Amino acid sequence: xxxxxxxxxxxxxxxxxxxxxxxxxxxxxxxxxxxxxxxxxxxxxxxxxxxxxxxxxxxxxxxxxxxxxxxxxxxxxxxxxxxxxxxxxxxxxxxxxxxxxxxxxxxxxxxxxxxxxxxxxxxxxxxxxxxxxxxxxxxxxxxxxxxxxxxxxxxxxxxxxxxxxxxxxxxxxxxxxxxxxxxxxxxxxxxxxxxxxxxxxxxxxxxxxxxxxxxxxxxxxxxxxxxxxxxxxxxxxxxxxxxxxxxxxxxxxxxxxxxxxxxxxxxxxxxxxxxxxxxxxxxxxxxxxxxxxxxxxxxxxxxxxxxxxxxxxxxxxxxxxxxxxxxxxxxxxxxxxxxxxxxxxxxxxxxxxxxxxxxxxxxxxxxxxxxxxxxxxxxxxxxxxxxxxxxxxxxxxxxxxxxxxxxxxxxxxxxxxxxxxxxxxxxxxxxxxxxxxxxxxxxxxxxxxxxxxxxxxxxxxxxxxxxxxxxxxxxxxxxxxxxxxxxxxxxxxxxxxxxxxxxxxxxxxxxxxxxxxxxxxxxxxxxxxxxxxxxxxxxxx
Amino acid sequence: xxxxxxxxxxxxxxxxxxxxxxxxxxxxxxxxxxxxxxxxxxxxxxxxxxxxxxxxxxxxxxxxxxxxxxxxxxxxxxxxxxxxxxxxxxxxxxxxxxxxxxxxxxxxxxxxxxxxxxxxxxxxxxxxxxxxxxxxxxxxxxxxxxxxxxxxxxxxxxxxxxxxxxxxxxxxxxxxxxxxxxxxxxxxxxxxxxxxxxxxxxxxxxxxxxxxxxxxxxxxxxxxxxxxxxxxxxxxxxxxxxxxxxxxxxxxxxxxxxxxxxxxxxxxxxxxxxxxxxxxxxxxxxxxxxxxxxxxxxxxxxxxxxxxxxxxxxxxxxxxxxxxxxxxxxxxxxxxxxxxxxxxxxxxxxxxxxxxxxxxxxxxxxxxxxxxxxxxxxxxxxxxxxxxxxxxxxxxxxxxxxxxxxxxxxxxxxxxxxxxxxxxxxx
Numbered sequence: 001x002x003x004x005x006x007x008x009x010x011x012x013x014x015x016x017x018x019x020x021x022x023x024x025x026x027x028x029x030x031x032x033x034x035x036x037x038x039x040x041x042x043x044x045x046x047x048x049x050x051x052x053x054x055x056x057x058x059x060x061x062x063x064x065x066x067x068x069x070x071x072x073x074x075x076x077x078x079x080x081x082x083x084x085x086x087x088x089x090x091x092x093x094x095x096x097x098x099x100x101x102x103x104x105x106x107x108x109x110x111x112x113x114x115x116x117x118x119x120x121x122x123x124x125x126x127x128x129x130x131x132x133x134x135x136x137x138x139x140x141x142x143x144x145x146x147x148x149x150x151x152x153x154x155x156x157x158x159x160x161x162x163x164x165x166x167x168x169x170x171x172x173x174x175x176x177x178x179x180x181x182x183x184x185x186x187x188x189x190x191x192x193x194x195x196x197x198x199x200x201x202x203x204x205x206x207x208x209x210x211x212x213x214x215x216x217x218x219x220x221x222x223x224x225x226x227x228x229x230x231x232x233x234x235x236x237x238x239x240x241x242x243x244x245x246x247x248x249x250x251x252x253x254x255x256x257x258x259x260x261x262x263x264x265x266x267x268x269x270x271x272x273x274x275x276x277x278x279x280x281x282x283x284x285x286x287x288x289x290x291x292x293x294x295x296x297x298x299x300x301x302x303x304x305x306x307x308x309x310x311x312x313x314x315x316x317x318x319x320x321x322x323x324x325x326x327x328x329x330x331x332x333x334x335x336x337x338x339x340x341x342x343x344x345x346x347x348x349x350x351x352x353x354x355x356x357x358x359x360x361x362x363x364x365x366x367x368x369x370x371x372x373x374x375x376x377x378x379x380x381x382x383x384x385x386x387x388x389x390x391x392x393x394x395x396x397x398x399x400x401x402x403x404x405x406x407x408x409x410x411x412x413x414x415x416x417x418x419x420x421x422x423x424x425x426x427x428x429x430x431x432x433x434x435x436x437x438x439x440x441x442x443x444x445x446x447x448x449x450x451x452x453x454x455x456x457x458x459x460x461x462x463x464x465x466x467x468x469x470x471x472x473x474x475x476x477x478x479x480x481x482x483x484x485x486x487x488x489x490x491x492x493x494x495x496x497x498x499x500x501x502x503x504x505x506x507x508x509x510x511x512x513x514x515x516x517x518x519x520x521x522x523x524x525x526x527x528x529x530x531x532x533x534x535x536x537x538x539x540x541x
Numbered sequence: 542x543x544x545x546x547x548x549x550x551x552x553x554x555x556x557x558x559x560x561x562x563x564x565x566x567x568x569x570x571x572x573x574x575x576x577x578x579x580x581x582x583x584x585x586x587x588x589x590x591x592x593x594x595x596x597x598x599x600x601x602x603x604x605x606x607x608x609x610x611x612x613x614x615x616x617x618x619x620x621x622x623x624x625x626x627x628x629x630x631x632x633x634x635x636x637x638x639x640x641x642x643x644x645x646x647x648x649x650x651x652x653x654x655x656x657x658x659x660x661x662x663x664x665x666x667x668x669x670x671x672x673x674x675x676x677x678x679x680x681x682x683x684x685x686x687x688x689x690x691x692x693x694x695x696x697x698x699x700x701x702x703x704x705x706x707x708x709x710x711x712x713x714x715x716x717x718x719x720x721x722x723x724x725x726x727x728x729x730x731x732x733x734x735x736x737x738x739x740x741x742x743x744x745x746x747x748x749x750x751x752x753x754x755x756x757x758x759x760x761x762x763x764x765x766x767x768x769x770x771x772x773x774x775x776x777x778x779x780x781x782x783x784x785x786x787x788x789x790x791x792x793x794x795x796x797x798x799x800x801x802x803x804x805x806x807x808x809x810x811x812x813x814x815x816x817x818x819x820x821x822x823x824x825x826x827x828x829x830x831x832x833x834x835x836x837x838x839x840x841x842x843x844x845x846x847x848x849x850x851x852x853x854x855x856x857x858x859x860x861x862x863x864x865x866x867x868x869x870x871x872x873x874x875x876x877x878x879x880x881x882x883x884x885x886x887x888x889x890x891x892x893x894x895x896x897x898x899x900x901x902x903x904x905x906x907x908x909x910x911x912x913x914x915x916x917x918x919x920x921x922x923x924x925x926x927x928x929x930x931x932x933x934x935x936x937x938x939x940x941x942x943x944x945x946x947x948x949x950x951x952x953x954x955x956x957x958x959x960x961x962x963x964x965x966x967x968x
Contacts, residue, residue: 059642119660119927121640130662130863134690144670206618207594210869232668233873240668268966282688283660283927374734374801375810389743390800390945478743480942483955485935499934506657506930507633 112513118506135244142239150201163195176221294514307487319464330411356409364473392489593623599649606891614878646865666690681897684856684922693858697894698917701852724817735816742803745937752850757785772928778957786949854920931963
């Protein structure tokens with residue numbers, strides 16, 4: 001014990017030799033290996049930042065670029081200089097907290113004020129481009145041409161010329177430029193219905209065509225019938241024209257065949273291009289800010305609010321029962337196996353940890369099939385004929401039983417550890433004072449145990465409160481009643497949210513983010529209350 | 542703290558996906574600038590695709606066949622191709638990656654994704670000539686056409702059929718009623734546990750129930766030759782669906798339909814000889830072949846005195862991504878690399894899906910696959926419209942509730958109301 005205290009004391013004092021072991025002290029006082037590690041580490045950090053910079057500049061992601069260089073600067077400032085010793089310990093954790101906890105929460109909160117989801121993933125300009133760009137229609141009598149793209153300049157920048165041979169008339173050649181089509185250009189070699197060489201021109205290969213595709217998109221080769229030559233891949237083309245035109249000033253799309261004008265109008269939580277009768281041009285919409293609308297929907301949509309309370313109660317019951325059940329069972333085994341009179345302690349302990357060693361999703365799927373009414377293991381072994389997942393009560397019992405099996409090894413582990421940390425003298429003293437057996441356990445062991453275990457119980461409660469996997473893989477939230485297929489008998493808030501957001505009607509990330517923020521606040525409040533309650537336990541010490 | 546970290550995992554993953562999307566959205570705000578960037582530094586945006594000239598995404602079952610076709614195309618054009626298998630949620634991953642500009646150039650997937658992909662602006666229409674299109678079975682083209690435009694080149698088609706264990710039921714039933722009677726006789730004789738393995742499950746399975754619904758004149762969305770499926774005309778809750786619901790309830794009381802039989806165990810129970818009949822698709826064929834008993838396959842028959850059963854038909858297709866880095870090469874690959882008899886033959890041999898190209902269909906001499914081809918050609922394409930997402934869950938759960946003993950008429954009507962409300966809510 002005294003040795004340990006010495007070590008702690010020497011770590012507390014940065015001036016003592018303890019600091020140099022971590023290689024983070026003033027320059028000049030550290031060993032060569034520590035210096036090398038430091039140089040290597042900072043080199044990797046700076047190198048990564050430099051390597052990412054061109055890509056981010058290319059993408060114009062200025063926010064990310066700034067973020068990366070700020071992090072780099074903070075790391076270099078902290079570790080390359082001898083100042084700010086506490087920061088050397090605090091910076092990594094703080095950065096991780098900011099990156100993986102605070103940043104996602106901020107993003108979720110931001111997203112919760114938008115209608116982001118299926119159908120609204122793009123901005124308005126991209127959506128308009130997509131709608132208009134997809135409206136190209138092949139002219140009725142258009143032949144399919146074999147296309148050769150060539151240039152008398154540079155293959156990357158042009159100018160480009162199209163050489164076209166109709167597939168149904170392989171002897172005719174057209175030269176297509178922005179002036180139009182011209183028949184029988186000079187100096188052309190034909191090979192198998194395709195132009196294979198032109199005097200004074202370089203023919204672009206498939207890779208060059210792909211690289212030049214933006215420049216090629218700018219070229220409009222008009223035809224006599226009023227349409228254009230449209231590239232179809234890299235080796236073919238046809239005559240066609242877009243049937244939709246976007247008017248930027250009026251922000252309307254016009255169908256040139258029917259002269260129908262489509263204007264952007266709100267329908268539900270998003271805008272669509274619709275005609276006068278409200279008929280949509282396309283199902284494509286775009287991302288927009290919707291203010292508090294998602295939050296309003298949580299509290300005003302009758303389907304959501306009607307099931308919300310019942311599901312909330314079951315979530316609390318599920319989390320509480322899971323914590324208490326697993327703790328009691330784990331503690332029971334821990335105490336039983338902690339008695340020195342038990343033989344083969346190690347084997348029993350190893351066996352009891354097995355459920356914890358199997359990946360959760362595998363055991364959950366297995367358990368799910370165990371409960372099958374006609375072919376499941378449980379009914380076959382016990383001779384029962386219970387339709388476990390068919391009724392809400394039996395399904396809830398099944399979920400709790402399975403979660404008990406999944407969770408008790410963890411509690412067994414922490415209880416065993418905590419029991420062994422309780423000094424033997426204390427128990428001895430208690431026995432001498434007359435508190436043996438149950439009284440000794442209740443007054444001495446349990447309070448000391450709870451000091452260590454209580455925070456873990458709170459954490460387990462929070463985990464089970466959002467234990468999506470246990471519900472989703474076991475019952476899928478079911479059973480469902482026919483009048484409400486969105487709220488099932490074993491649904492907890494998170495599985496219910498998942499179904500609302502991703503189940504019917506496509507992915508609604510904005511709405512899901514709003515529900516997540518509400519859940520975050522609820523879970524946070526409950527955890528805060530519980531931690532306050534556990535603080536009283538510390539008085540025992 | 543570790544326990545907290547585990548709960549935050551899914552949220553963090555979602556956030557990361559959205560970060561990626563947001564980051565891509567920012568750069569795409571002026572589409573011209575971002576596309577000119579990609580020409581100057583094609584690898585700068587480099588997602589997982591690296592430097593390949595053509596990146597294809599597919600699932601892990603089809604990757605070998607797709608790789609073969611893509612590499613043949615790459616070799617004949619002198620370019621680098623890369624094929625990647627996305628094993629989990631290919632559609633969702635593709636939509637997210639494409640919006641972020643990290644997606645593939647071509648995606649291989651099911652035709653019923655198209656409504657969602659088009660809605661998200663993730664795929665581009667194709668321009669095959671009418672001549673080329675006539676080389677495919679009519680239903681395959683119908684399935685891959687959305688909003689009047691072709692969005693994919695189909696290579697495989699699939700639909701449900703009826704598998705029969707001929708050692709238990711030797712004679713081919715002419716109707717569903719005959720099949721069920723023969724199956725029930727086998728159950729009573731103690732030869733099998735289940736007369737007919739039609740997956741229901743606790744959460745319902747609207748896909749496998751479709752033959753029963755259509756045989757009684759029910760439908761999900763009204764189909765129109767020129768405009769496709771109409772999301773405003775939902776058939777659930779109307780007369781045909783009510784008759785189907787009553788029949789489902791009757792079959793459940795007779796222990797033919799059971800919630801204990803689901804998509805997870807129906808094939809395994811049949812191949813272990815515990816069921817007389819199985820309703821499933823071509824994906825069950827290899828398991829059934831290995832089962833070690835004689836079997837026969839026929840299109841799912843209708844019920845006595847009712848219409849023919851019409852299961853859903855699905856088409857697997859190659860689609861061109863709207864935000865790919867090599868769109869021209871992608872179009873070229875789909876137009877000429879995939880759209881050929883040779884490539885279609887490779888895809889058929891590699892995936893063992895009934896082919897979509899008629900010339901390849903004629904060359905297949907496997908009688909089992911011919912049944913599936915016929916079944917697919919007689920079936921109705923699964924609706925690809927986004928409104929279909931509002932149907933699967935409520936309808937499946939209604940079927941499951943009816944099988945569990947709920948009142949069929951009230952349940953199916955209430956499911957119809959829910960579906961209509963979902964569609965209205967979805968905007």
